[in-house]
Amino acid sequence: MKKYILSTLLVFVYHVSAFSQEIxxxxxxSKEPLTGVYIVSEDSKVTRVTDTQGTVSIAAFQHKRGIIFSYLGYKDRRLTYPQIVRDGLVVVMESEALTLGETVVSANRWEQNTREIPLTIQRITAGEMKLQNPQTAADLLGVSNRVFVQKSQMGGGSPMIRGFATNRVLLVVDGIRMNNAIFRSGNLQxxxxxDANIIENTEVIFGPGSVMYGSDALGGVMSFNTAAPKLSAGDETEFKGVALTRIASANWENTAHVNLKxxxxxxxxxxxFTYSDFDNMRMGSKGPEEYLRKQYVARIDGKDVVVNNDRPSIQYPTAYRQFNLMQKLRYRPSDDWDIRMGMHYSSTGDIPRYDRLIEKREGQFRKAEWYYGPQQWLxxxxxxLYxxxxxxxxxAKVTAAYQDFEESRNDRSFGSSFLRNREERLKAYSATFDFEKLLSAQSTLFYGAEAVVxxxxxRAHRMNIETSEKSAVASRYPDGALWQSYALFAKYKNNLNSRWTITAGSRYTRYVIDASFSDRFFDFPFSKAELNKGALTGSIGGVFRGGESWQVNAHISSGFRAPNIDDIGKVFDSEPGSVVIPNPNLSPEHAYNFELGVQKVIDKRLKLDVTAFYTLLDNAMVRRDFTLNGQxxxxxxxxxxxVQAIQNVSGAIVKGIQAGMELRLHPTVxxxxxxxxxxxxxxxxxxxxVPLRHVAPTFGSTHINWTYSHFTFDLYADYNGEISYRRLAPSERGKPHLYATNTAGNPHSPAWYTLNLKTSWELSTHLSFYVGLxxxxxxRYRPYSSGITAPGRNVIFSIRANF
Structure with missing residues (x-):
């Protein structure tokens, strides 16, 4: 009788779990979820991969004899379905010594192991982000130590990858492109x-990624994956949450974050929900005197007055605030379907454009005011997913998205009563269709289509700040301009044998631009810009695995950037004494890249990797002198x-080496x-x-990480090489206010290094403390091309509670 009851209970538990199906x-x-764990039945007929929450449905394995769990850097596990049920639908995996490879999503838009991908990809994990405590998503990219980040103001951050930046690198959020038709060639923010506090992981693809992602992916792709909802593993409703607070002394950051699942x-x-408030940034005490903020402009008794700064290490004004909201829903009606909905909303206060506020002309400040109005993104x-x-x-996966961007620029010259306001609003619609097909046990086809509108x-006006009277001025872009892109793409992967994998892919994109120009303020020799052109890109690569301890990657790829509304239709002042005007006669620029990489693990304790790359940029769109009606x-x-305009009159070559080393001295060090x-x-x-503007200096980082009991310590140094006056791009030489001065009196970007320490203490599974110095x-240092000097000594304290 007892045996019958026990058997009945086991069958009951088994079928309840089969209904929930998610592990x-x-x-x-660490008990952290593992993303991209490969799960396969013993007969190799059923495969699955865990998502960013470490979860996956295993209903399809219900009648399989054995289920094998594999993850690079971890020991394989073989379990049966009933065993997984008895363990509470949680599978625990044990890490091994150093190995090659990890699972990424960004390469082919589906989960893949880097042992089968010839691309160079850097992954920033949730654990790294928690320990480093970045204030913004721009700072998060710097955690990789592979992406250089420029800042014109504190509320900013423009990533540079392999000599490309701004609209030549692509931002992707939850698989959706963020780049839009007014992403400019100047630094972006x-x-x-x-919200850096809700990002689960970030993957950076180096080199052209246009085959899978389209226009703008010349230097690389930065793919941000935010946290996702998790289904209940049983009958009971699961309710979890995280509350975080953080302060930092250099800009007196106050951040509060909470998320509920x-x-x-x-x-x-x-x-x-996240809210952050940042005060004016304080710079360091030892470094170039040119960076000090000795004076600033204030409005006193209705007049612009130059005021001496009694604390010249305080960069006034740089303060701003920001809040973020995110809401996601997930519905899985059956094991075949997984439907997800998401909403992101971000809004900032006014953001002072610090690099413009320190600029002088003939010894006098050029601007009394220059700030970005609230930057909003929905x-x-x-x-x-089917x-x-x-x-x-x-x-198959179908994704539809709508984005709404709002931004404004506000500036007033020193001594002037007129404040100019230029406002932009962009609406972006997109639909992406992604498919994966296993052609054989060795080969897989990834293909799809994309449409973007x-x-x-x-609009623009200027206002008399004394009378509040407004009058119209030229807008930054042609109002009502339309930019469209339609594409088909495919990528093929074949594991020829245990050692060789080859990949090849292609994409054809058709883009359409329709913009009308007003002659109210400028007598342009044209009234309309209509472009309807195509771009073809491709890639081919191979991976050779010389056993478990080493592999060689080779990859040849092309990328493109289609002209956008910022390229063909913008009117703005690019620098003192220059104005950029529209040019409707533009064609796509193309990048051709070759790279070769080697990875080697020695004695499961030392991991080495090095990648050499060579990129040719052809038909480049660059700003050059121009004429307007012959003038x-x-x-x-x-x-x-x-007069200047964006023109297809240039080419460029970028080459370099990326190298990394990881040595495990001890399981904890x-x-x-x-x-x-x-x-x-x-x-x-x-x-x-001449030197290319967005080529970063030599830079790197060295970390010593020690884990002891519930404590983690990370002592590290970040370092940057010099960019001499000789290696400074001509456009940068024209901005001496951003740079230190060498012995000859010329601007240059000096070398620098910092020493840093981050610690964490996991008091319990529910409470953790983080301290950084x-x-x-x-x-006192200023990263290359930046307008704002980096933080001085900065103490960070954060508390994270899980409930």
């Missing part, structure tokens, strides 16, 4: 719209200005180091080869 795979030590058997949701999306094998696909609204100069904003070297030149009329030596 979680976690690390044995849109990445800060993302609630899961039912078929429905789940996630709600997140993204809503819905995706449906994974039942058919003739056309094994898995952007509509730009632009090379016009009056703009009260000053005679040289690891030393790691990265180094990035790049050099690039572009063609300049009558000047020959950045720039311990209080160095």
């Amino acid at each position: 979680t795979v976690v690390d044995s030590q 849109n990445v800060i719209s993302l 609630y899961g039912f058997q078929k429905w789940a949701g996630l709600s997140s 993204m809503t999306s819905i995706s449906a 994974h039942t094998p058919s003739m056309l696909f094994d898995q 952007n509509k730009v609204h632009s 090379d100069s016009v009056m703009y904003d009260g000053a005679k200005s040289q 690891t030393i790691s180091s990265t180094m990035n070297f790049q050099k690039g030149n572009e063609e300049a009329k009558e000047k020959g080869q 950045e720039n311990i030596l209080d160095e």
